[in-house]
Amino acid sequence: MVNMPTTAHGVELLKNEPIAFSQHTNICVGKPLADHDQIPSLVDEEGNFKSSKMYREATEDFVVFSEVMLEIEAQYQRFLDLFGRKPDYFEGHAVTSANYFKAMEQFAAEHGLKYSGLPQSQGRFFDRGCLYR
Template structure:
């Protein structure tokens, strides 16, 4: 049985320039899914771009809790927003037991607010895309309360979500995110610098040894504009991801190792 791989271009909908790069990574590279942030002003244009340039590309829902404005009324999710009604940046969040190094502050979003905003983003996704998401995942940070919210929304919708890692069920095949040797710290370091063709050729992500039937990788391939600079701490690494995912050496490595590029439909049993 060949290894199946989902390569997600995260943050689709972040900015006009970034979205053009993400579509290039799908059309000319190895990205197999575009993961859509629905809370941005750019999101409707991102969906239109996808519909026009690559309508076959599957969209996942990239739930955003830390950049820009929420979909919900800010008054309904007080632990997630500041006095201006904007999301607290990830650097303002409490690090918590999951130990995300970006989180160096004192903000602790509640399960209730996280769940309310996630449901609002699911509804927004359906308005924009015309169908419910097949996958729901997190942007930038993760907490135990977020995992609880993902599990609840996943159960409500019957869709694959971030709280499921390697689980088999009557409806879902096993799949999970690849973590390179060195664990979460190594993964975050790779994200911060952007991936290279040499990372693929050396299997730095552990794709070939992934214990799951379907492996998942997340990247941020895109061009950079002022919107990206203003709202994200991840900037130049996006350009490197785009260059790498469209590099012929990466496509050649995938094919040489008999890897099938798939989207989240592969996770669901017929």
């Protein structure tokens, strides 16, 4: 998750290893990379991402498509800065949002990325490896 504080250190340790690297797009842990004022649907009053618990407990999708696209783009640019290349695959982290899935799919298509996430038509949400309907 490229928005986390120790990501650069981890990348330096592993980036020359012969392994695949993913952009594990995160919108529920830590601080965003996009300006938090431009993505109010994703952040709390302190500028941190809303928690995965908030997504699970929501009765409707509060994620604004255009806002999540801004954060996905910011994380993609950070990945490119860290690795100097596109990710081998592209997926997301623990969120209950049809708009998030739609944005991930569209972003992957627009950038020619191998999307290995859950298509929005396959279920309500994907959290910690489990599909909930």
